[in-house]
Amino acid sequence: MGIIGFLILGLIAGFIARSIHKGPEPGGLLGTLVVGVVGAIVGGLIASAIGIGGIDEFFSIGTWITAIVGALVFLFAYSALVGGRSAAHR
Numbered sequence: 001m002g003i004i005g006f007l008i009l010g011l012i013a014g015f016i017a018r019s020i021h022k023g024p025e026p027g028g029l030l031g032t033l034v035v036g037v038v039g040a041i042v043g044g045l046i047a048s049a050i051g052i053g054g055i056d057e058f059f060s061i062g063t064w065i066t067a068i069v070g071a072l073v074f075l076f077a078y079s080a081l082v083g084g085r086s087a088a089h090r
């Protein structure tokens with residue numbers, strides 16, 4: 001998959017993950033892109049580590065599920081870090 005395809009995958013996966021997850025998230029279009037791209041990388045690494053595949057083809061359903069799950073993992077980790085930090089400052 002090329003860089004443009006990976007960015008489109010990241011943007012869409014980030015948008016889907018942000019619509020599923022409710023909590024503190026990086027804002028705007030750039031935040032969504034970052035969430036999706038980081039999520040695709042995280043999901044691909046996790047999938048490769050446990051031996052179920054990775055992010056290979058743009059039109060593969062496994063690629064999309066991996067990217068969305070990775071983005072959700074990233075958002076939950078981000079919420080835990082930012083949510084815990086803001087609660088400590090009150």
